[in-house]
Structures are given as C-alpha cells and as structure tokens.
Amino acid sequence: MAESALALTELGAVFFALGLLARVAGKFGVSPIPFYLLGGLAFGNGGVLTLGGIDEFTELASEIGVVLLLLLLGLEYTATELVTGLRRSWMAGIVDLVLNFAPGAAVGLILGWGGVGALVLGGVTYISSSGIVAKVLTDLGRLGNRETPVVLSILVFEDLAMAVYLPILTTVLMGAGLLGGLEALAVSLLVVTIVLVVALRYGGFVSAVLDCQDREVMLLNVLGAALLVAGIASELQVSAAVGAFLLGIAISGSTAMNATRVLEPLRDLFAAMFFVVFGLATDPATIPPVLGWAVVLAVVTTCTKVVTGAWAAGRQGIGWPGRLRAGAALVARGEFSIVIAGLAVAAGAVEGELAALATAYVLLMAILGPVAARVVEPLARTTIGRKPAL
Amino acid sequence: MNVEVTLLPGIGVRKDFALASGRRIGVITRKDGANELIVSRKDDPDATQASITLSNEEAAALGNLLGTPQLIAQLGEEHRDLPGINTRQLPIREGSRYDGRALGDTTMRTKTGVSIVAVMRAGQVQPSPTPDFTLTAGDLLVAVGTADGLDAATKLLGNN
Numbered sequence: 001m002a003e004s005a006l007a008l009t010e011l012g013a014v015f016f017a018l019g020l021l022a023r024v025a026g027k028f029g030v031s032p033i034p035f036y037l038l039g040g041l042a043f044g045n046g047g048v049l050t051l052g053g054i055d056e057f058t059e060l061a062s063e064i065g066v067v068l069l070l071l072l073l074g075l076e077y078t079a080t081e082l083v084t085g086l087r088r089s090w091m092a093g094i095v096d097l098v099l100n101f102a103p104g105a106a107v108g109l110i111l112g113w114g115g116v117g118a119l120v121l122g123g124v125t126y127i128s129s130s131g132i133v134a135k136v137l138t139d140l141g142r143l144g145n146r147e148t149p150v151v152l153s154i155l156v157f158e159d160l161a162m163a164v165y166l167p168i169l170t171t172v173l174m175g176a177g178l179l180g181g182l183e184a185l186a187v188s189l190l191v192v193t194i195v196l197v198v199a200l201r202y203g204g205f206v207s208a209v210l211d212c213q214d215r216e217v218m219l220l221n222v223l224g225a226a227l228l229v230a231g232i233a234s235e236l237q238v239s240a241a242v243g244a245f246l247l248g249i250a251i252s253g254s255t256a257m258n259a260t261r262v263l264e265p266l267r268d269l270f271a272a273m274f275f276v277v278f279g280l281a282t283d284p285a286t287i288p289p290v291l292g293w294a295v296v297l298a299v300v301t302t303c304t305k306v307v308t309g310a311w312a313a314g315r316q317g318i319g320w321p322g323r324l325r326a327g328a329a330l331v332a333r334g335e336f337s338i339v340i341a342g343l344a345v346a347a348g349a350v351e352g353e354l355a356a357l358a359t360a361y362v363l364l365m366a367i368l369g370p371v372a373a374r375v376v377e378p379l380a381r382t383t384i385g386r387k388p389a390l
Numbered sequence: 391m392n393v394e395v396t397l398l399p400g401i402g403v404r405k406d407f408a409l410a411s412g413r414r415i416g417v418i419t420r421k422d423g424a425n426e427l428i429v430s431r432k433d434d435p436d437a438t439q440a441s442i443t444l445s446n447e448e449a450a451a452l453g454n455l456l457g458t459p460q461l462i463a464q465l466g467e468e469h470r471d472l473p474g475i476n477t478r479q480l481p482i483r484e485g486s487r488y489d490g491r492a493l494g495d496t497t498m499r500t501k502t503g504v505s506i507v508a509v510m511r512a513g514q515v516q517p518s519p520t521p522d523f524t525l526t527a528g529d530l531l532v533a534v535g536t537a538d539g540l541d542a543a544t545k546l547l548g549n550n
C-alpha cells in the first residue's frame with residue numbers, strides 16, 4: 001500500500017477503535033480516558049499490533065490535544081471565579097497539595113527515580129481530574145449540594161497550581177536544575193498574576209478581538225490564537241499547555257461559551273490522540289512489575305483525597321455525609337496526571353517505568369474515582385447510622 | 391427572603407434559600423443557560439433530594455404557577471386604597487358556555503362594569519386580554535370591579 005494510503009487506513013482504524021471504546025465507556029457510565037490508554041497500550045510497543053508511519057501526525061496531534069485540554073479548562077472559568085475560588089479555598093488547596101503530592105513524591109524517591117521522578121510522580125498523584133469530577137457531580141445530581149462549591153474551589157486551586165507547576169516541571173525536565181526551577185516559578189507566578197489582572201480588567205477586550213458570529217471564523221480565530229500563544233509560551237519555557245490555559249481564562253462571557261462549543265469536538269479528538277500516544281509509548285510488559293506500587297499509591301491517595309475533601313467541607317460547617325461525599329468526589333485522577341507523565345516521558349528525563357506506573361495508577365484512579373463517589377453515600381449511611389444517636 | 395447566591399466555578403451560579411421546614415430550595419443557572427430546580431433532603435440539608443433540569447419555557451411556567459397568588463395579592467393590595475374596588479379570580483369551568491368563545495362575547499364590561507385585567511392559563515399570565523381573546527375551560531380571569539359588579543360577573547360566567 002502507498003504510504004499515505006497506509007497512514008489513512010491506520011488513522012481511520014485508530015479513530016474507529018477509539019469510538020468503539022468510548023461507546024463501551026459510555027455504557028458503563030465511566031470516563032473514556034482509561035479505555036483510550038488501554039487502546040494505546042494494545043497498539044503500541046510490545047502490544048498486540050504495532051502501528052507505524054503515523055508517528056508524525058499522532059505526535060503533533062497529541063501536543064495539540066494537550067493545548068486544547070488546557071484551553072478548554074481555562075475557558076470554563078472566568079477570572080472572577082478563579083480569584084474568589086482561590087480566596088475561599090487556599091487553605092484547603094494547600095492541604096490538598098501537601099497530602100496528595102507527598103505519596104507520589106515518596107514513591108518516586110523510594111523507587112530511586114530521584115528528585116525529578118519525585119516531582120513528576122507527586123504531580124501525577126496530586127491533581128484530580130476536573131473532567132471526571134464535574135461529570136460525576138452532574139451525573140449524581142449533586143450540583144445543588146452544599147459541599148459541591150467546596151469541591152469545585154479545590155479543583156480551581158489545583159488548576160491554578162498546574163499553571164505554576166507545569167512551567168517548573170518543564171524547566172526541571174530540561175535539566176535546568178534548582179535555580180532554573182526557581183526562575184521558572186518566579187516567571188510563571190508573574191505571568192499568571194498578569195493574566196489574571198488583564199483578564200479581570202480587560203477580559204472583554206480579548207474576547208472582542210476573538211469573537212465572531214461565524215462559526216468558521218470563530219474556530220480559526222480561537223484555535224489559531226491558542227496555538228500561537230502555546231508556541232510562544234513554549235519558547236519562553238512557560239509550557240505550551242499553560243499558555244493555552246491562561247488564554248482560556250482571559251476569554252470570557254459569550255465568547256468563551258461560543259469558543260467552547262466550536263472547540264469541544266476538536267478537543268475530544270485530539271485529546272483522545274494524546275492518551276493513545278501516551279499508551280503507545282508505554283510497553284505493556286513494564287506494567288506488571290510496577291502494579292504493586294500503583295495499587296499502594298491508589299489506596300493511599302484515595303484516603304488522602306477523602307481526608308482533604310472531608311477536612312475542607314468540615315471547615316464550611318458541612319455534616320459528615322457531606323464531608324465524605326466531598327472527599328470521595330475528589331478521588332478521580334485522569335487527564336492531567338497523564339499530561340504530567342506525558343511531558344516527563346517526552347523529555348526523556350525519567351525512567352520508562354514511571355510512564356508504566358503513571359498509566360497503571362491513572363487506570364485504577366479513573367475507574368475508582370466515580371465508584372468511590374457513588375458508594376461513599378450508602379457506606380457512610382450504614383456506618384454512621386449504626387452509631388448511637390447523639 | 392434571604393436568597394443565598396453561591397458561585398459554582400466552571401458550572402454556574404446557585405441561588406437558594408432555607409424554607410421554614412428546614413429544607414433548602416433553589417435554582418442552579420448553568421453557564422450554558424440551563425436551569426436546574428434543586429430541593430434539599432430532609433434528613434441531610436447538605437444534600438439534594440431532587441435536581442430537575444428545566445427548559446426556559448418550563449421554568450417560566452413554573453414561576454408563573456407559583457407567582458400567581460402573589461400577583462392576585464398584589465392586585466388586591468394596589469386596589470385597597472380605592473374604596474369599593476375589589477379584585478377577584480373567576481374561573482371558566484369545564485362545560486362553561488364561554489369555553490371556546492371570545493372574551494368580548496361575555497359583554498362583561500357592558501353588563502357588570504367589571505374589567506378583566508388578566509387571564510391566567512396553564513401558569514402563564516396574559517395581561518390586558520383584548521375582546522377577541524379566546525377563552526378555554528380552566529382559564530382564570532382576574533377581574534376588578536365593585537363587590538356588586540363582581541357578584542354579577544360571577545353569575546354571568548355561570549359560577550355560583
């Protein structure tokens with residue numbers, strides 16, 4: 001077969017397979033992310049079938065996927081929401097960071113992956129999947145619950161923390177060391193602050209420049225702007241994803257809504273490619289040796305997230321069932337853990353086993369998260385119900 | 391009523407308040423414009439028992455259904471300063487001879503001096519209906535007039 005014909009056939013087969021996987025995920029009401037990872041594992045190095053000839057496209061597509069993931073995350077929030085969310089949740093956010101970064105970092109050190117490995121794995125276990133959490137809260141009809149704003153504020157804090165963490169990670173991965181990391185921290189804090197201020201004051205202006213009634217123009221405008229900003233941010237070593245996230249925050253109001261509408265299908269497509277590429281790069285044979293550690297991390301970080309959520313909800317005067325619901329809602333990890341691991345693997349700065357561990361961990365947590373959110377309520381009711389009434 | 395407004399980052403805004411019964415009731419307005427009616431659970435005020443998605447039309451209909459007594463009370467309140475003027479709701483019952491006929495056919499104003507200021511139908515309020523407004527069984531006419539006039543109007547519509 002001619003090269004392009006082969007590439008088209010392979011791509012078609014990949015997309016079609018992903019569609020089937022997403023459908024299966026939908027049947028069980030779970031996130032498709034673990035299924036995409038499994039798909040990638042099956043087709044990649046040492047999998048059942050090896051695909052070749054589409055690397056160039058899939059590599060670029062997966063990078064666009066990360067940019068779009070973060071851009072749409074930024075579009076979800078307005079600068080006002082971020083600022084109020086941050087003000088309300090910074091203490092819970094720090095507890096969340098400490099409790100959930102530590103287990104990953106510790107395992108990274110124990111397995112001898114050094115400071116960089118610890119930084120990467122800490123990030124992987126720290127960040128909840130806003131996508132899965134928001135979907136679970138909606139599916140379970142908990143948007144009106146009193147603990148839900150607490151959960152959402154923690155997610156806001158985590159997403160902003162990503163905007164600071166990713167540039168540091170990128171610098172460290174490039175081998176710039178501690179000083180470079182600190183410099184990146186300073187730069188990214190400065191950039192995040194500037195963007196928030198600009199978005200609060202002149203968000204309307206940015207939106208007006210990009211806004212257009214015509215869907216086609218809108219799509220090209222926003223996608224173009226996102227890739228431009230991502231490219232420039234990447235050049236400035238702020239990380240492409242963070243650039244896109246900050247652009248998303250700066251866009252507000254109806255422009256943000258329209259942009260979300262036109263970009264959502266693109267994000268789904270390219271993000272799926274990103275998960276597949278990550279899976280492709282991971283040799284399934286490397287997973288069994290790290291599976292034990294993945295299970296340990298899964299158990300520990302499930303507990304730490306529940307503690308985080310329960311503590312944060314308790315501070316807002318929410319009762320025990322609500323506290324446990326808040327904790328369990330945060331358990332799911334997903335897209336951003338893979339984004340972090342993906343950056344590390346792409347930079348070639350970490351062991352291959354780290355990718356395998358991250359994959360196994362996210363597979364477990366993406367499935368465990370929604371289950372935990374569902375079962376915590378009946379579980380809490382039976383255990384708390386048995387206690388003598390006060 | 392002390393309505394609490396809570397920002398739900400990434401999702402929308404929740405507006406709710408506590409009822410005398412201890413439950414909370416409110417509305418979530420999502421970013422995409424969807425409305426959700428929420429009612430908290432009795433045993434756990436932090437949790438929602440029901441969260442019901444409503445289209446804009448459905449939300450407006452529900453709002454009108456719930457707002458109707460308020461509207462009548464308000465009309466009554468406005469006319470209180472005018473001695474001798476009352477407000478009353480007159481239903482068009484099933485099998486009424488005006489079912490399917492125009493408001494003008496009742497010749498209400500000529501015969502009784504009573505004004506129909508609004509018609510309520512299926513939770514929607516039609517303010518200042520014109521004489522060619524077609525009545526249907528189930529409509530509620532909001533009538534303003536003297537006590538005698540309103541009695542005559544009640545009789546005219548065949549509701550005793």
